[in-house]
Amino acid sequence: MTSRDLVNHVQRQLRRETGLRRLKAGHTGTLDPLASGLIVVAIGPATRLTPWMLDHPKQYTGTFELGASSLSGDLEDGCRRHPELPLPDSEDAIRSAARGFTGWMDQTPPAHSAIRIDGTRAFDRVRRGERVEMPTRRVWIESVQLLSWQPPLMTIGVRCGSGTYLRTLGMDLARSLGTTAVMTELVRTRIGAFAVDDAVGPEDFVTEKPTPENPEPILPSNLHQRLTSPAWALTHLRRRLCADNDARCVRNGIGIPGPVQPAPRPLPPDLARGSHGSSHETMADDVVALDSTDRLVAILRPKRSQWWPYRVFPESD
Numbered sequence: 001m002t003s004r005d006l007v008n009h010v011q012r013q014l015r016r017e018t019g020l021r022r023l024k025a026g027h028t029g030t031l032d033p034l035a036s037g038l039i040v041v042a043i044g045p046a047t048r049l050t051p052w053m054l055d056h057p058k059q060y061t062g063t064f065e066l067g068a069s070s071l072s073g074d075l076e077d078g079c080r081r082h083p084e085l086p087l088p089d090s091e092d093a094i095r096s097a098a099r100g101f102t103g104w105m106d107q108t109p110p111a112h113s114a115i116r117i118d119g120t121r122a123f124d125r126v127r128r129g130e131r132v133e134m135p136t137r138r139v140w141i142e143s144v145q146l147l148s149w150q151p152p153l154m155t156i157g158v159r160c161g162s163g164t165y166l167r168t169l170g171m172d173l174a175r176s177l178g179t180t181a182v183m184t185e186l187v188r189t190r191i192g193a194f195a196v197d198d199a200v201g202p203e204d205f206v207t208e209k210p211t212p213e214n215p216e217p218i219l220p221s222n223l224h225q226r227l228t229s230p231a232w233a234l235t236h237l238r239r240r241l242c243a244d245n246d247a248r249c250v251r252n253g254i255g256i257p258g259p260v261q262p263a264p265r266p267l268p269p270d271l272a273r274g275s276h277g278s279s280h281e282t283m284a285d286d287v288v289a290l291d292s293t294d295r296l297v298a299i300l301r302p303k304r305s306q307w308w309p310y311r312v313f314p315e316s317d
Contacts, residue, residue, distance in 0.1 A: 003030035003039055010041050010223065017224045020044075028053035028233075029162070029191065034074045037188035038196040045313050046230040051281050052299070053233050054162045056192030057142060057271060063185040064170040066152045066177070073110045073167035074183040085179045091149045097176045098144040098156070101169060103270065106136045109165045139164040140271050144173070153184070161271050193235040193265055200226055230313070231296045234288040235265040240300060240307055247291045250298045251315070255306035260287050286310070 001009070004027070011025035026047045028040045037060075042050060066087055070079040088094050140161035148155040156173075158166060167183045174181030189196045200223070238260045246256045266272070272284060287307055289297040295315075300307040 002033075003027050006039060007041055010043075013223050014043060017222075026050060029058075031188060032074070032186065034076065034183065035186040035188060037186075038191055038194060038199055039188075040191055040194050040233070042230075042233075043227060046233065048311055048313075049230055049233045052237070052286070053191065055236060055267065055271075055282055057159055057161055057268065058164075058188060059190040060158045060160070060166050061147065061155065061185075061187045061189055062158065062166045062170055062183055063148075063153055063155045064174065064181040065184050066154055066174050066179050066181050068152070068182040069180040070182050073171055074186075079182040082180060087151050087179060088149070088154075088177050091146055093177065094146050094149060094154060094173075097173060098146060100176065101144050101173055102141050104138060104140050107139045107165060107168050107172075108136045109134050110167050110171075137163055141169070142268055142271070144169070154181070193232045194228075229294070229296065231288065231290060231294060234296070234299070236263050236267045237286050237288045237299075238263050240287050240289045242289050242291050242297055244292065247289070247297050250289050250300070250307075250309045251312055253309055253312070255303065255308040257306050260307075 007025050007027050011023065014025070015021055015023050023044055024047050025044075026042050028042055028050050031037065031039060040053060042053070065079070067083065067085045068079045068081045071077045088097075141164060142159040142161075143157075145157040146154070147157050154170075154174075156170070158164075158169065160169075166186055170181045170183050187196070240256070240258060240260045242250060242256070246258070249256050283301065285302055287300040287302075289300050289307070289309075291297050296313050298309040298313060299311040301310045302308075
């Protein structure tokens with residue numbers, strides 16, 4: 001299923017469980033068709049937190065076949081092998097090359113990607129036979145670790161910021177080693193505080209046989225019990241703990257004074273400096289307000305020596 005299909009399944013199941021017919025749902029970052037792993041689904045008022053989710057670093061495990069190539073950079077169009085190209089002669093050679101792919105860098109996404117060019121997905125243009133010039137983008141990569149080298153298969157673990165294309169990273173790394181690469185597998189393992197090991201997995205789907213009346217799989221009937229506090233989407237922000245009176249003030253649009261506490265999972269310094277002021281609406285000095293039971297009250301911003309509500313969330317789930 002596509003990322004949107006997954007969101008639709010979750011939304012319909014939660015509507016059945018809760019009786020809230022207008023319950024909203026959305027994902028906070030798609031997965032390519034080849035990829036598997038973690039998708040964070042935002043429910044109800046938490047859909048308003050998507051811009052802050054985009055600030056989180058992500059972790060992936062990717063496997064690449066070296067000495068092979070394809071138009072898409074993965075197995076979507078098959079691949080061509082090049083036995084004449086050399087392979088790295090040691091794991092140390094790969095590790096040494098990988099060190100050159102960290103920090104902020106310009107990356108050219110593959111033409112077979114979901115980026116819109118003049119309003120149309122790039123991969124749709126390519127499939128129509130059009131020649132597509134992909135714009136470069138600034139991306140941040142914290143680390144690239146070699147997890148396995150079983151020639152010609154190279155598996156790497158990557159921690160990076162939003163917008164990074166792992167296909168491009170693997171192909172660029174292979175090029176620095178004098179060869180080519182095709183991505184054969186990609187798993188997203190973490191987004192900020194969310195880990196794939198804690199997620200609802202495929203085994204949690206009820207495998208009922210589809211019927212014309214019900215063509216889709218049914219999610220478990222206790223899906224609502226698996227929901228996580230939306231505050232987990234904001235662990236990279238500093239926090240302001242609010243007594244009951246402060247929480248009431250914030251929910252009524254009134255600023256409050258007082259000290260804030262450090263973020264539980266602060267962004268890496270380089271990513272924190274470079275991730276703000278882009279097309280989405282987050283700011284580096286945003287603060288999350290929590291009530292006495294650690295429930296999300298609001299996102300605050302400083303003004304006139306106080307903390308003022310920028311996004312306010314209801315008391316009810």
